[in-house]
Amino acid sequence: MTTTHAIPKHAAPDADRLDALLATLIEEHRTLLALARDHRDALAHADAARLEDIVTRTGEVLSRISDIETERQRLTAGPDGRPGTMDELLRAAEEADRRRLSDRAGTLRDLIQTVQREHEVVRTASEALATHMRGLMQQVASKLSHAGTYGRRGRVEPVGTVVSGVDIGA
Numbered sequence: 001m002t003t004t005h006a007i008p009k010h011a012a013p014d015a016d017r018l019d020a021l022l023a024t025l026i027e028e029h030r031t032l033l034a035l036a037r038d039h040r041d042a043l044a045h046a047d048a049a050r051l052e053d054i055v056t057r058t059g060e061v062l063s064r065i066s067d068i069e070t071e072r073q074r075l076t077a078g079p080d081g082r083p084g085t086m087d088e089l090l091r092a093a094e095e096a097d098r099r100r101l102s103d104r105a106g107t108l109r110d111l112i113q114t115v116q117r118e119h120e121v122v123r124t125a126s127e128a129l130a131t132h133m134r135g136l137m138q139q140v141a142s143k144l145s146h147a148g149t150y151g152r153r154g155r156v157e158p159v160g161t162v163v164s165g166v167d168i169g170a
Helices: 015-044 048-075 086-092 095-144
Strands: none
Touching (some): 015 048, 015 095
Protein backbone atom coordinates (compact mmCIF):
# COMPACT_ATOMS: atom_id res chain seq x y z
CA MET A 1 0.00 0.00 0.00
CA THR A 2 1.43 3.34 -1.03
CA THR A 3 0.86 6.28 1.22
CA THR A 4 0.80 9.80 -0.06
CA HIS A 5 1.41 13.00 1.72
CA ALA A 6 0.08 16.38 0.83
CA ILE A 7 2.59 19.01 -0.11
CA PRO A 8 1.37 22.43 0.97
CA LYS A 9 1.29 25.00 -1.84
CA HIS A 10 3.81 27.17 -0.01
CA ALA A 11 6.19 24.18 0.16
CA ALA A 12 5.90 23.24 -3.52
CA PRO A 13 9.30 22.78 -5.14
CA ASP A 14 10.70 25.31 -7.56
CA ALA A 15 8.74 24.44 -10.72
CA ASP A 16 11.39 25.88 -13.04
CA ARG A 17 14.15 23.84 -11.37
CA LEU A 18 12.01 20.69 -11.43
CA ASP A 19 11.18 21.32 -15.11
CA ALA A 20 14.90 21.68 -15.89
CA LEU A 21 15.71 18.44 -14.03
CA LEU A 22 12.98 16.59 -15.91
CA ALA A 23 14.27 18.00 -19.22
CA THR A 24 17.78 16.83 -18.37
CA LEU A 25 16.47 13.38 -17.41
CA ILE A 26 14.68 13.21 -20.77
CA GLU A 27 17.89 14.01 -22.64
CA GLU A 28 19.89 11.46 -20.65
CA HIS A 29 17.24 8.80 -21.30
CA ARG A 30 17.30 9.63 -25.02
CA THR A 31 21.06 9.07 -24.90
CA LEU A 32 20.48 5.81 -23.04
CA LEU A 33 17.99 4.71 -25.70
CA ALA A 34 20.46 5.50 -28.50
CA LEU A 35 23.16 3.55 -26.65
CA ALA A 36 20.82 0.56 -26.20
CA ARG A 37 20.15 0.56 -29.94
CA ASP A 38 23.88 0.83 -30.65
CA HIS A 39 24.44 -2.02 -28.20
CA ARG A 40 21.98 -4.21 -30.09
CA ASP A 41 23.70 -3.39 -33.39
CA ALA A 42 27.16 -4.08 -31.94
CA LEU A 43 25.91 -7.45 -30.66
CA ALA A 44 24.53 -8.27 -34.10
CA HIS A 45 27.96 -7.57 -35.59
CA ALA A 46 29.86 -9.15 -32.66
CA ASP A 47 31.94 -5.97 -32.39
CA ALA A 48 33.71 -6.43 -29.05
CA ALA A 49 35.55 -3.09 -29.10
CA ARG A 50 32.34 -1.21 -29.82
CA LEU A 51 30.52 -3.16 -27.11
CA GLU A 52 33.17 -2.20 -24.57
CA ASP A 53 32.82 1.48 -25.51
CA ILE A 54 29.02 1.31 -25.33
CA VAL A 55 29.08 -0.35 -21.91
CA THR A 56 31.45 2.35 -20.62
CA ARG A 57 29.32 5.16 -22.03
CA THR A 58 26.13 3.57 -20.69
CA GLY A 59 27.67 3.47 -17.22
CA GLU A 60 28.49 7.18 -17.50
CA VAL A 61 24.92 8.03 -18.51
CA LEU A 62 23.48 5.92 -15.69
CA SER A 63 25.75 7.71 -13.22
CA ARG A 64 24.51 11.09 -14.46
CA ILE A 65 20.89 9.92 -14.24
CA SER A 66 21.50 8.80 -10.67
CA ASP A 67 22.95 12.21 -9.76
CA ILE A 68 20.01 14.04 -11.36
CA GLU A 69 17.51 11.74 -9.66
CA THR A 70 19.18 12.37 -6.29
CA GLU A 71 18.82 16.11 -6.84
CA ARG A 72 15.19 15.69 -7.96
CA GLN A 73 14.42 13.72 -4.81
CA ARG A 74 16.08 16.35 -2.64
CA LEU A 75 14.14 19.12 -4.41
CA THR A 76 10.80 17.34 -4.05
CA ALA A 77 11.23 16.05 -0.50
CA GLY A 78 8.28 16.67 1.78
CA PRO A 79 8.42 17.60 5.45
CA ASP A 80 9.03 13.94 6.31
CA GLY A 81 12.04 13.85 3.95
CA ARG A 82 10.33 11.49 1.48
CA PRO A 83 10.31 12.66 -2.15
CA GLY A 84 6.87 13.57 -3.37
CA THR A 85 5.21 11.77 -6.25
CA MET A 86 4.51 13.67 -9.47
CA ASP A 87 0.79 13.64 -8.68
CA GLU A 88 1.46 15.22 -5.29
CA LEU A 89 3.80 17.77 -6.83
CA LEU A 90 1.33 18.65 -9.56
CA ARG A 91 -1.43 19.20 -7.00
CA ALA A 92 0.86 21.59 -5.10
CA ALA A 93 2.12 23.43 -8.21
CA GLU A 94 0.67 26.62 -9.53
CA GLU A 95 -1.85 26.15 -12.33
CA ALA A 96 0.50 27.64 -14.93
CA ASP A 97 3.22 25.13 -14.06
CA ARG A 98 1.01 22.04 -13.88
CA ARG A 99 0.63 21.46 -17.61
CA ARG A 100 4.30 21.82 -18.56
CA LEU A 101 5.43 19.65 -15.64
CA SER A 102 2.76 17.08 -16.43
CA ASP A 103 3.76 17.03 -20.11
CA ARG A 104 7.44 16.75 -19.24
CA ALA A 105 6.77 13.94 -16.74
CA GLY A 106 4.63 12.09 -19.31
CA THR A 107 7.37 12.35 -21.93
CA LEU A 108 9.93 11.02 -19.44
CA ARG A 109 7.65 8.16 -18.36
CA ASP A 110 7.08 7.09 -22.00
CA LEU A 111 10.78 7.32 -22.76
CA ILE A 112 11.71 5.23 -19.71
CA GLN A 113 9.27 2.53 -20.87
CA THR A 114 10.85 2.57 -24.34
CA VAL A 115 14.34 2.30 -22.86
CA GLN A 116 13.20 -0.64 -20.70
CA ARG A 117 11.80 -2.45 -23.75
CA GLU A 118 15.00 -1.83 -25.72
CA HIS A 119 17.15 -3.09 -22.84
CA GLU A 120 15.03 -6.25 -22.72
CA VAL A 121 15.79 -6.79 -26.42
CA VAL A 122 19.51 -6.24 -25.73
CA ARG A 123 19.40 -8.67 -22.80
CA THR A 124 17.77 -11.33 -24.96
CA ALA A 125 20.27 -10.75 -27.77
CA SER A 126 23.17 -10.92 -25.30
CA GLU A 127 21.93 -14.21 -23.91
CA ALA A 128 21.54 -15.62 -27.44
CA LEU A 129 25.07 -14.55 -28.34
CA ALA A 130 26.48 -16.03 -25.14
CA THR A 131 24.69 -19.32 -25.80
CA HIS A 132 25.99 -19.35 -29.37
CA MET A 133 29.56 -18.67 -28.20
CA ARG A 134 29.34 -21.47 -25.60
CA GLY A 135 28.24 -23.83 -28.36
CA LEU A 136 31.13 -22.80 -30.57
CA MET A 137 33.60 -23.25 -27.73
CA GLN A 138 32.22 -26.72 -27.01
CA GLN A 139 32.59 -27.68 -30.67
CA VAL A 140 36.16 -26.40 -30.78
CA ALA A 141 37.01 -28.18 -27.54
CA SER A 142 35.63 -31.48 -28.80
CA LYS A 143 37.55 -31.19 -32.09
CA LEU A 144 40.79 -30.37 -30.29
CA SER A 145 40.50 -33.22 -27.83
CA HIS A 146 43.10 -35.58 -29.22
CA ALA A 147 42.74 -37.94 -26.26
CA GLY A 148 38.99 -38.19 -26.83
CA THR A 149 38.17 -37.13 -23.27
CA TYR A 150 35.57 -34.55 -24.24
CA GLY A 151 31.99 -35.73 -24.48
CA ARG A 152 29.27 -34.57 -26.83
CA ARG A 153 28.60 -31.53 -24.65
CA GLY A 154 32.18 -30.31 -25.12
CA ARG A 155 33.04 -30.95 -21.50
CA VAL A 156 35.64 -33.24 -20.01
CA GLU A 157 33.88 -36.47 -19.27
CA PRO A 158 35.34 -39.73 -17.96
CA VAL A 159 35.54 -42.22 -20.82
CA GLY A 160 37.82 -44.76 -19.24
CA THR A 161 41.55 -44.85 -18.90
CA VAL A 162 43.56 -43.08 -21.56
CA VAL A 163 46.71 -45.07 -22.15
CA SER A 164 49.64 -43.31 -23.68
CA GLY A 165 53.34 -43.97 -23.72
CA VAL A 166 56.55 -42.37 -24.76
CA ASP A 167 59.41 -44.38 -26.31
CA ILE A 168 62.57 -42.94 -24.77
CA GLY A 169 64.86 -45.63 -26.07
CA ALA A 170 66.56 -45.50 -29.40
